[in-house]
Amino acid sequence: MGAPLPHEPRPVVVGSKKARILIAGQAPGTRVHASGLPFDDRSGDRLRDWLQVERSQFYDPACFAIAPMGFCFPGLDAKGGDLPPRRECAPAWRAQLMAAMPQIELVLVIGQYAQAWHLGFEKSRTLTETVLDWRRLISLDLRPRVLPLPHPSWRNTGWLKKNPWFERELLPVLREEIHRLLSEK
Template structure:
């Protein structure tokens, strides 16, 4: 199905965005470590939106979202192949921040840049009215997509997944932890996630991508 000029114009505008690079300097810790390279997959056909946090370094280098170990785990959670995952007819992939924000002093990825979501998020969501399911990965995506329905912690938000799937007037939202290998300990402490949430996730994904 051909896409209108509007979506192509939006993709081009996002690719050219430099607001986080050109924001007023607030010290070295607020500067991007690299030239911005916005990464997002916007689709007129996908029924599922993967709402992540921000690209990591490997994603920044390749320009391909979730092209890392986190992506391998996420694809396992979804029960899809790599080819399916990168099919824009099946999945839109739009993080809260489009560019790699750099690392903190402990070597962990910094949060998504604060300039990105206010400028782009609603515009992108409005451009994809066909989305039926949002996979909100991590605190930042859950805060934006769930608003005041989000629980006090990420764990409790994910634990309340049934309420978000069943009571939305817009797209259903399924809250997920980040698939980073840093969260392996969290998965071991919360076995209910793999036992209860993943079967529902895989069943929904299979039905919506068939």
């Protein structure tokens, strides 16, 4: 068990018995911790743009389940950035959460922590290599299927500029998959 959280725990997770899509992120940041609403920040705006869904649809638990690897805000590092997800959270809760949502068909794994958990040995050495390998990963015989994404944070704007293939090649397939799963519900 790690050190106590630097604040009261406020788990931010949207479980669902209906959603066919799970968004597996890192851990809530300061704004999300305050609001209690996942992706209630600029990264959420970018993610919704990537998915081409409206805010109301994004927060509809019949459409999307949203579960970070760490359910609670882990605090800030010395530079004022968010700490990584707490190590004890995923082993304590992840398997139970996934078992409670057997209808999930597609998991969008956002960032290296979610990729490591959901892809295991299929994850590449770096986040870029893992996301670049998206075609192979989504075609694996995994249930649910898994599609790796970078974090939609503004801090990753440079990554997006260095990797134009992401918007050109992966996003159209992502949007098609999201549209298909949402239209079949």
